Amino acid sequence: MTIERDARFGIGxxxxxxxxxxxxxxxxVDPEFANTEEWWQAIPAAIRPHKAQPFYHVLAENEDSFYTAYVSExxxxxxxxxxxVRHPQALEFFEGFDGERYRMKTADLRPN
Known part of the structure; x- marks a missing residue:
């Protein structure tokens, strides 16, 4: 069963x-889970999110590293x-941070 609803968060x-x-x-943003079953099953059952919700692709950072994460809403x-954020790829996708969110680059300025 698919439940359609708006995502709480947006790009930027x-x-x-x-x-x-x-x-x-x-x-x-994926409107609902769109990764592999293997990836989903690798999450411990006690914290495994349900699939019928938006999932987000995030340029992530912690104290030690930068990476890409796939996270449930x-x-x-x-x-x-x-x-x-300090993620080095942020400026490949976005013009900059306006104090509240990142503004997307126009299509002709994004990396190929």
Whole structure:
């Protein structure tokens, strides 16, 4: 059964994970789970999110590294008050941080 609803967050929003110590900027949104079954099953059952919700592609960072994360909506909270992210790829997708969110680059300025 598919439940359609609007995503709480959008591209350019700065978020942090509810359970794990990382934050980042959203660069893509899937209306519901669109990763592999193997990936989903690798999440411990006690914290495994349900699939019928938006999932977000996040340019993520923690104290030690930068990476890309795939995160369910239930595990994200807004985090713009903490300022811009340091992720080196953020400026490949976005013009900059306006104090609340990142602004997307126009199509002709995005990487191929």
């Amino acid at each position: 929003d700065v978020v942090r994970h509810r359970l794990f110590p990382f934050r980042g900027v959203i660069f893509d 239930q595990n994200l909270v807004a985090d713009a008050e903490a300022g811009p």
